[in-house]
Amino acid sequence: MSDNLILAPVFIHLFIAIFQLIAWRKTVTQRILSVGGALVALISAAMLFTHVYVHGTITLNASNWKAPFSIVFVADLLGATMVVLTSIAGFAVSIFSATGLSRQRMLYGYFPIFHFLLMGLNGAFLTGDIFNLYVWFEVIIIASFVLMTLGGRRNQLEGALKYMSMNILASMFFLTGIGILYGMTGSLNMADLSIKMHDVQNRSLVGITSVFFILGFGIKSAVFPLYFWLPSSYHTPPSAVAATFGGLLTKVGIYAILRVNSLIFIPDDFTKKLLMVMAVLTILTGAFGSLNKMNIRRLFSYLIVCHIGFMVGGIAIFTKLALMGTVFYLIHDIMVKTNMFLISGVIMQLRGVITMEKLGGLYKEYPKISLLIAIVLLSLVGIPPLSGFWPKVYLFREAFTGQHYFFVAALILGSLVTLYVIAKMWAEVFWKDIPADVTVDNKFEPLPFLRKLLLLIPIGILAIASVYIGLNAEAIVQIVDRIAEELIDTSSYINAVFKK
Amino acid sequence: MRSSILQTATRYLLPILLLFSIFLLLRGHYYPGGGFVGGLVASIAFVLHSFANGTDATMKLLRKKPLSLIPVGLGVATLSVLVPVLVGLPPMTGLWLEGDFPIVGSIGTALFFDLGVYLVVIGVVLTILFTISLTDD
Amino acid sequence: MELLLILVIGLLYTGGVYFILRRSMVKLLLGIMLLGSATNILIFVLGAIVKAKPPIIGSAQEVLNKTYADPVPQALILTAIVISFALTAFAIVLLKRVYALLETDDLDNLNTPEEEDI
Numbered sequence: 001m002s003d004n005l006i007l008a009p010v011f012i013h014l015f016i017a018i019f020q021l022i023a024w025r026k027t028v029t030q031r032i033l034s035v036g037g038a039l040v041a042l043i044s045a046a047m048l049f050t051h052v053y054v055h056g057t058i059t060l061n062a063s064n065w066k067a068p069f070s071i072v073f074v075a076d077l078l079g080a081t082m083v084v085l086t087s088i089a090g091f092a093v094s095i096f097s098a099t100g101l102s103r104q105r106m107l108y109g110y111f112p113i114f115h116f117l118l119m120g121l122n123g124a125f126l127t128g129d130i131f132n133l134y135v136w137f138e139v140i141i142i143a144s145f146v147l148m149t150l151g152g153r154r155n156q157l158e159g160a161l162k163y164m165s166m167n168i169l170a171s172m173f174f175l176t177g178i179g180i181l182y183g184m185t186g187s188l189n190m191a192d193l194s195i196k197m198h199d200v201q202n203r204s205l206v207g208i209t210s211v212f213f214i215l216g217f218g219i220k221s222a223v224f225p226l227y228f229w230l231p232s233s234y235h236t237p238p239s240a241v242a243a244t245f246g247g248l249l250t251k252v253g254i255y256a257i258l259r260v261n262s263l264i265f266i267p268d269d270f271t272k273k274l275l276m277v278m279a280v281l282t283i284l285t286g287a288f289g290s291l292n293k294m295n296i297r298r299l300f301s302y303l304i305v306c307h308i309g310f311m312v313g314g315i316a317i318f319t320k321l322a323l324m325g326t327v328f329y330l331i332h333d334i335m336v337k338t339n340m341f342l343i344s345g346v347i348m349q350l351r352g353v354i355t356m357e358k359l360g361g362l363y364k365e366y367p368k369i370s371l372l373i374a375i376v377l378l379s380l381v382g383i384p385p386l387s388g389f390w391p392k393v394y395l396f397r398e399a400f401t402g403q404h405y406f407f408v409a410a411l412i413l414g415s416l417v418t419l420y421v422i423a424k425m426w427a428e429v430f431w432k433d434i435p436a437d438v439t440v441d442n443k444f445e446p447l448p449f450l451r452k453l454l455l456l457i458p459i460g461i462l463a464i465a466s467v468y469i470g471l472n473a474e475a476i477v478q479i480v481d482r483i484a485e486e487l488i489d490t491s492s493y494i495n496a497v498f499k500k
Numbered sequence: 501m502r503s504s505i506l507q508t509a510t511r512y513l514l515p516i517l518l519l520f521s522i523f524l525l526l527r528g529h530y531y532p533g534g535g536f537v538g539g540l541v542a543s544i545a546f547v548l549h550s551f552a553n554g555t556d557a558t559m560k561l562l563r564k565k566p567l568s569l570i571p572v573g574l575g576v577a578t579l580s581v582l583v584p585v586l587v588g589l590p591p592m593t594g595l596w597l598e599g600d601f602p603i604v605g606s607i608g609t610a611l612f613f614d615l616g617v618y619l620v621v622i623g624v625v626l627t628i629l630f631t632i633s634l635t636d637d
Numbered sequence: 638m639e640l641l642l643i644l645v646i647g648l649l650y651t652g653g654v655y656f657i658l659r660r661s662m663v664k665l666l667l668g669i670m671l672l673g674s675a676t677n678i679l680i681f682v683l684g685a686i687v688k689a690k691p692p693i694i695g696s697a698q699e700v701l702n703k704t705y706a707d708p709v710p711q712a713l714i715l716t717a718i719v720i721s722f723a724l725t726a727f728a729i730v731l732l733k734r735v736y737a738l739l740e741t742d743d744l745d746n747l748n749t750p751e752e753e754d755i
Contacts, residue, residue, distance in 0.1 A: 003590070004585055004590070004591070007591060011578070011582070014574070014578055015578070017574075018571045018574050018575050018578065019571075021567075021570055021571035021574070022568075022571045024567065024568070060590055060591075061590055062590060062591060062592045063590065063591075063592040063593050063594065064584075064589055064590050064592075064593040131713055131716070135716060135720070138720045138724075141724075142720075142723055142724065142727065145724075145727055145731070146727070149731060149734070152734060152738075154738055154739070154749060155749045155753075157731065157734055157735045157738060157739075158735070158747040158748065158749060160731060161662070161731065161732075161735060161744075161747060162747075164727075164728060164731065165657075165665055165669060168669050168673075168724055168728075169657075169669070169672070172669075172672050172673060172676050175676050175680070175717060176676050176679060176680075178680075178713070179676065179679050179680035179683045179684075179710075179713070180683060182680070182683060182684060182709070182710065182713070183683030183684065188709070232748075235754070293751075294751075294754075295751065295754040298751070298754070352755070353755050354754070354755065355754050355755065536715075536719060624723070628726045628727075628730065631730060632729065632730060632733065
């Protein structure tokens with residue numbers, strides 16, 4: 001019976017979306033459903049996580065077929081952790097969008113689509129079937145297309161077109177890879193594939209297939225030669241949408257790279273080298289791209305790219321400690337990046353603009369809000385003891401012992417540039433006096449106290465999560481240690497699927 | 501431009517196509533057919549009607565917005581997926597009632613899942629087509 | 638039959654890539670659709686288009702041996718077609734909106750400069 005818990009985070013979001021579709025155009029009902037439902041989903045995700053943490057990996061064979069033939073849902077520690085993180089971020093964003101989003105967007109069905117997106121994310125983290133993973137990816141991208149275009153401003157449509165064409169191409173690479181895999185092994189179950197891939201004679205075809213997957217997931221997670229759609233689209237949608245995208249969507253790509261490369265393909269020297277080159281160049285291009293950006297959201301978009309490189313680099317080293325660093329960074333990054341875009345939304349409410357030239361004086365006017373934001377910025381930069389620091393320690397250590405000196409240099413440079421741009425942003429937005437010729441359009445001040453609080457609570461929740469991850473790093477390390485162990489030695493995953 | 505030949509033909513074709521779509525829906529479990537194809541045929545029937553008589557006439561014929569079919573269909577499909585959980589089986593397990601029924605054949609959760617898909621497909625296709633044709637004006 | 642399908646796949650991929658590299662939005666969409674079809678046929682071919690290859694029952698058994706092809710690739714393709722149907726429908730609506738707003742079909746005109754950011 002406890003196995004059915006796996007599907008709870010998926011079905012709860014589905015039910016929320018269905019009820020919100022029935023309550024079409026009733027924005028108050030939709031808002032209550034969204035926040036309440038996201039809380040229920042968070043609770044169910046936490047229950048799933050504790051169950052998996054205590055009792056180990058659990059599986060569910062849909063439609064009661066036996067393992068390799070059914071579509072199997074697997075909650076191992078990595079998947080369950082990702083579901084918890086998705087639920088925390090989803091809960092925070094649902095509160096933020098219930099207060100911060102324009103009524104117009106809600107009337108066009110923002111909330112049901114948002115919950116379809118969360119359903120797709122949870123499904124992608126919990127499935128144990130490679131084709132089912134493709135289907136969940138499609139659910140995610142269709143929902144994200146709608147969210148991206150909702151509102152229909154000029155730059156939104158332009159961004160959406162680039163985002164759409166690149167993501168459809170990525171799905172096509174992914175689907176081609178699946179087709180070749182099925183042709184080679186006759187199976188789609190990831191645990192079964194993991195066993196059968198050892199017996200495939202045609203090793204070069206295996207290598208080519210792994211490149212198909214890296215291309216597909218690489219576009220989705222925005223690594224070096226494939227990331228250009230991200231900075232040209234992520235700054236266009238409203239902050240709540242950008243927060244979901246920036247926090248979660250690229251990380252699904254990283255999750256998929258981790259999953260596929262640990263279970264189906266064991267990275268050989270070529271794949272490792274390829275990933276390492278991509279990682280180093282991703283960090284460098286992302287960092288350099290962020291240097292001259294004055295629009296806060298464009299700046300954050302480039303920082304997303306830059307930090308994706310840290311995680312890909314960890315996968316490229318592929319030792320236990322490096323994978324610990326990658327997964328720890330993943331946990332930290334989801335919390336912080338979601339929060340960054342929510343912060344840009346609050347700045348938008350306070351000032352009506354998000355380019356740094358027209359901003360200033362926020363610290364003088366709102367010292368408490370500024371301090372809250374400062375915590376988030378510091379943990380993004382990775383000041384110890386906040387959350388960004390610990391995963392970098394692991395990554396540095398493994399890069400040194402593995403003699404990946406380019407990656408070490410890129411890590412240092414990426415961290416320094418992050419520090420520089422965040423310091424620049426702090427000076428421009430918070431410390432500098434507001435430019436004399438700018439008229440402030442403050443939408444925040446006239447709001448009632450409760451709505452002000454509700455705009456800041458999600459940032460607070462995510463900031464507390466970041467601080468907790470940083471201060472109680474030992475607990476996180478224990479989780480991450482087990483995840484990395486399961487990624488290197490996949491036998492527990494395979495045994496759980498085949499119920500041995 | 502309204503063609504009276506098309507209008508007259510549509511008057512007869514619409515019920516026939518709808519009947520055919522239900523036929524496809526019901527035979528779907530063992531033979532080619534099923535909820536998706538059935539839903540497509542049903543929505544083609546309405547699309548044909550809108551070609552002959554204009555989109556407004558079709559919307560009047562449907563009375564309700566096609567969008568409202570989507571949550572109904574999703575709900576039916578989701579519930580049929582979750583029914584086996586009540587008897588302690590994994591979700592999506594096929595449960596069938598004993599014996600055959602006239603016209604419908606055997607009744608089970610898979611049939612209701614197909615019915616849900618059928619409704620969702622009609623809702624989605626008509627919503628998309630109405631959106632495209634109404635933005636023309 | 639297999640050779641013919643492989644040639645078709647090559648043709649579709651070529652056409653798709655050619656269309657994607659054009660500057661017109663409509664051709665971009667056409668290119669994506671061609672690539673999608675090519676991928677679907679690729680899966681069809683990779684699933685071994687022969688009779689008598691059922692997915693589950695082993696060769697020792699005699700049931701299902703004669704006329705049933707492997708249904709899994711067909712199920713995969715059907716799913717992929719349904720998904721690409723939804724994606725294409727959405728893409729057409731999006732292209733119409735973009736065209737109505739910008740009155741251009743040229744992808745190069747889709748760059749709002751950074752100076753216009755708020």
